[in-house]
Amino acid sequence: MASCARILAAGRADFIITDTFTLQDVALQSGVWDKLAASDKIFTEKTNHLIIGKNTKGGAEFLEKFNAALREYKKSPVFFTLVDKYGLAETIR
Known part of the structure; x- marks a missing residue:
């Protein structure tokens, strides 16, 4: 999850779906919290995602x-x- 937050902050991903508390925790630990913003939209669907970097x-x-x-x-x-x-x-x- 910390990698996802760093990838998002670097602009290599458009968004990630997680709860705000998890994102804040990993983003603060990764030093990228100030570069991220949470959406007001609530996602209730349970999903899993394969993440591949845009430049891979x-x-x-x-x-x-x-x-x-x-x-x-x-x-x-x-x-x-x-x-x-x-x-x-x-x-x-």
């Missing part, structure tokens, strides 16, 4: 491949078994 060589291609594989995985019975097992139905679209 091959990053865009990797992300495309990852997203394609994830789309296919979400069609598999294994995916739905895990969703049911861990009660995650409300987190998928």
Whole structure:
């Protein structure tokens, strides 16, 4: 999370989604709190994200491949078994 705050402060990411307390904690420890601003929008959806730096060589291609594989995985019975097992139905679209 501290890396995310530093990447955001450096302008290498447009935003991150976290609660204000977590962001403030890691941003203060990282010395970047004064470079960040919190949104008033409340996000209630539970999500996970793969973060790849904008300037990472091959990053865009990797992300495309990852997203394609994830789309296919979400069609598999294994995916739905895990969703049911861990009660995650409300987190998928």
